[in-house]
Every structure is written in structure tokens, then in C-alpha cells.
Amino acid sequence: MGIGIEATGVFxxxxxxxxxxxxxxxxxPEQVIIEKFGLVQKHVADESLHASDLAIAAGRQAIEGIDPLTIDVVIYFGSPHKDYYVWSSAPKIQHELGAKNAYAFEIMNVSSCFPIxxxxxxxxxxxxxxxxxxxxxxxxxxxxxxDYENPRSRFMFNFADGGTAALVTRDSSQSEILESAILTDGSFHDDVRTPAGGSKHFASHETVEKNLHYIDVKDPQSMKERLDPVSISNFDHVIRKALHKxxxxxxxxKLLLPLHTKRSMFKELLQSLELPEENAIYLNHHGHMSALxxxxxxxxxxxKGLLNSGDLTVAxxxxxxxxxxxxxVKWKGEKR
Known part of the structure; x- marks a missing residue:
């Protein structure tokens, strides 16, 4: 039947x-946040919920009605900002979901990671x-x-919280995963990071006092000048290449499934593909949640019933x- 996504979950x-x-x-201004940032609202977790908890809750939904003992592998693909530093959340998730026969590990490539x-x-x-x-x-x-007081991190004000999961099976009745395309330009490696907490700037009183434990953009103008000319073309390239393959x-x-970006970038991407806005999902009530x-x-x-058998989606x-x-991903839409 083909390897595909059999079920999904969100929390x-x-x-x-x-x-x-x-x-x-x-x-x-509020209207600027709505119209330009493309954000009406977003979910924010309190001190009782962390990345692993959000993933577990979504995982439970994705495997509802399925024996967790039939899961062979659990892979965490979410945010690297997790419950603890230098810690794998995958074993906790495997344990809490009762997937005792599965081995568990993590892959991390920040926001690009779900298609990967x-x-x-x-x-x-x-x-x-x-x-x-x-x-x-x-x-x-x-x-x-x-850090909402840091103007350098302005493009990250849409960062939000949540959990999601996808059960990928050998003989899926719901969908078939087709081909992928991935492109990396490492010249941007030094532009966005949380300055302190790693080995270069280990946590100290000074790093806390200087607010260095929040995500930051080293030089926003420099990044914009280098990123703007290539961003949409690189999106377009990987989409077209994956489709061609x-x-x-x-x-x-039928449906484009992109990460949440500012509205102008979202519209520009649709224009490059000659897709109408109704052929895409835009998370204006949820914001951007890393790779999710x-x-x-x-x-x-x-x-919402937007997919019928034979429809093509691109994550x-x-x-x-x-x-x-x-x-x-090609949709089949047959009932389990």
C-alpha cells in the first residue's frame, strides 16, 4: 500500500x-501584528508544561486506538529548547506513551525538521x-x-508553543510519502542563536544579567540583505525538486503545508508557485512552533475535510x- 502517514495528533x-x-x-500596533506578522493569537505554555509534555500529549492523540506496543521507533523532531540542557526527551516520550518495544532517538534541525x-x-x-x-x-x-524588548529578535515574535505527532506506517491506508528535497546554505550559520548556555558562553551571572539566554539575531540588517534574495527561491527550489522527483x-x-512566516513571505511563496491562498494552510491563530x-x-x-483521495500535499x-x-505526501483518505 505504500509507506505513509497513518494518523496525526496535535496539542x-x-x-x-x-x-x-x-x-x-x-x-x-495590534493591526501590524495581525496584518504583517500574520498573527491573531498564539498558544503559550505555563511553567507546568514543557516540550516533552506537549509532544507526549500530541503523541497520545496520534496513536489513539493503536496498541503502543506495535510502535517500533519513536523519533523526536521538535524544538531543541527542551526541558533540560544536554538531555534527550525521546526516552521520556517512549516511556510515557507505553511504546516499550520501540527504540527512541532525536533528530534536530530547528524549524526545517518535519519534512526531513x-x-x-x-x-x-x-x-x-x-x-x-x-x-x-x-x-x-x-x-x-x-525577548520582546529586543528589536533584533522582531521576526521571532510569532514563536509559540504546542505539540504534534505523525504515525508513519509501512502499509498506510491514509497517505503515501513520496520524495523529498533539502538544501542547506551554511553561510547563515552564525546569524541566529541563543548566545549563552553552550560551551562558548557557559551560563554565568554575567550571561543572565545581560539577557544572553534568549534567542537573538547577531546582525538583522546583514542577515536580511543576504537572506531576502535567496529565501523564496530556495523554498521554490526544494518544492519543485521534491515534486519533480x-x-x-x-x-x-492540492494543499501546501508551510511553516508560519510573515504574511508577505507567505504570499510571495504562493505567487512563485502560482497557488491561490485557499490551497495552503496558514497558522495565523497558532504562530510558529519550530519544526511542528x-x-x-x-x-x-x-x-476540516480539505483532502480527498489522490490529493497532493507538500510539507x-x-x-x-x-x-x-x-x-x-499523496493523500489516500481511506478509513482505518
Whole structure:
């Protein structure tokens, strides 16, 4: 039947910050946040919920009605900002979900990781006959690392919290994962980072006092001058390449599942592919949640009945560093 996504799950913490709330925090007018940032509201987790908890809650939804003992592998693909520093959340997730027969590990490429995780899961199942089911899980609490008083981090004010999961199976009745394309331009490696906490600037009184534990852009103008000319073309490149490898063109896309960006970039990407806005999921009530956005978009598309048998979707994302990635998924829509 083909290796594909059999089920998805999402979870959002109950806390909500509206555009009006963010206007107070940032000094940016509410309408600018809504119209330019493309953000009406976003979910924000309190001190009781962390990336692993959000991933577990979404994972439970994705495997509802499925024996967790039939899961062979658990892969965490979410935010690197997790419960603890130098710590793998995958074993905790495996344990809490009762997937005792699965081994667990993490892959991390910040926001670009879901299309990559789909490729990894598909390739693992294709190459190892003993693997039937892989659960991809991700959590994000990146609202916590945004300093709203730092104008250099302005493009990250849409960072939000949530969890998502996708069950990838050898014989999926719901979908088939087709081909992927990935592009990395490492010249951007030094532009976006949390300055302190790693080995270069280990945590100290000084790093805390200087607010160095929040995500920051080293030189926003320099990054903009280098990134703007290539960003949309690189998105377009990986989408078209993944489609070509799968035997399709942009005209065949039923639904684009992108990461959440400012509205102007979202519209520019659609224009480059000649896609109408109704052929994409835009998370204006949820914001950007690291690598989770395309998986969440797919879940919402299923909930809203936007996909029929034979429809083609493309999960596409990009992560600082900078990597652009796309994976094509053909929908079957048969009932389990």
C-alpha cells in the first residue's frame, strides 16, 4: 500500500496571547501584528508544561486506538529548547506513551525538521523490514526564549508553543510519502542563536544579567540583505525538486503545508508557485512552533475535510542555519 502517514495528533496549551497582548509587550500596533506578522493569537505554555509534555500529549492523540506496543521507533523532531540542557526527551516520550518495544532517538534541525523527519522515517522503513511503525513527535516551548524588548529578535515574535505527532506506517491506508528535497546554505550559520548556555558562553551571572539566554539575531540588517534574495527561491527550489522527483509539478499541489512566516513571505511563496491562498494552510491563530508547523497544518487539513483521495500535499519548512526542506505526501483518505 505504500509507506505513509497513518494518523496525526496535535496539542496546544490552554494559555493564549492575542495580538493585543503582544502589542503591549512589543510596542508594535495590534493591526501590524495581525496584518504583517500574520498573527491573531498564539498558544503559550505555563511553567507546568514543557516540550516533552506537549509532544507526549500530541503523541497520545496520534496513536489513539493503536496498541503502543506495535510502535517500533519513536523519533523526536521538535524544538531543541527542551526541558533540560544536554538531555534527550525521546526516552521520556517512549516511556510515557507505553511504546516499550520501540527504540527512541532525536533528530534536530530547528524549524526545517518535519519534512526531513518524514524522509528519515520513510527511508528507515524502506531499508529495514523489521520496522512497521514509526512515531514522529515534536514539542515546542519557544515562546519562552523570546525577548520582546529586543528589536533584533522582531521576526521571532510569532514563536509559540504546542505539540504534534505523525504515525508513519509501512502499509498506510491514509497517505503515501513520496520524495523529498533539502538544501542547506551554511553561510547563515552564525546569524541566529541563543548566545549563552553552550560551551562558548557557559551560563554565568554575567550571561543572565545581560539577557544572553534568549534567542537573538547577531546582525538583522546583514542577515536580511543576504537572506531576502535567496529565501523564496530556495523554498521554490526544494518544492519543485521534491515534486519533480515524485513525478509532479506545482500545478498538481492540492494543499501546501508551510511553516508560519510573515504574511508577505507567505504570499510571495504562493505567487512563485502560482497557488491561490485557499490551497495552503496558514497558522495565523497558532504562530510558529519550530519544526511542528507543517505537521499541524496537515492535521488541521484532515479535520476540516480539505483532502480527498489522490490529493497532493507538500510539507515545506526552513530553519535557521539555514536549511530549506520539502516532502511530498499523496493523500489516500481511506478509513482505518
Amino acid at each position: 496546544f496549551p490552554p494559555g493564549i496571547e492575542t495580538a493585543a497582548d503582544l502589542a503591549v509587550k512589543t510596542g508594535i 523527519a518524514l524522509k528519515v522515517a520513510k527511508d528507515m522503513i524502506a531499508s529495514d523490514q523489521s520496522i512497521q511503525n514509526i512515531l514522529l513527535v515534536g514539542g515546542c516551548k519557544e515562546s519562552q526564549i523570546v 515524485s513525478g509532479y509539478t506545482p500545478q498538481d499541489i 508547523d507543517p505537521c499541524i497544518g496537515l492535521h488541521f487539513a484532515q479535520e 515545506v519548512s526552513a530553519g535557521t542555519g539555514y536549511t530549506w526542506a520539502a516532502t511530498v
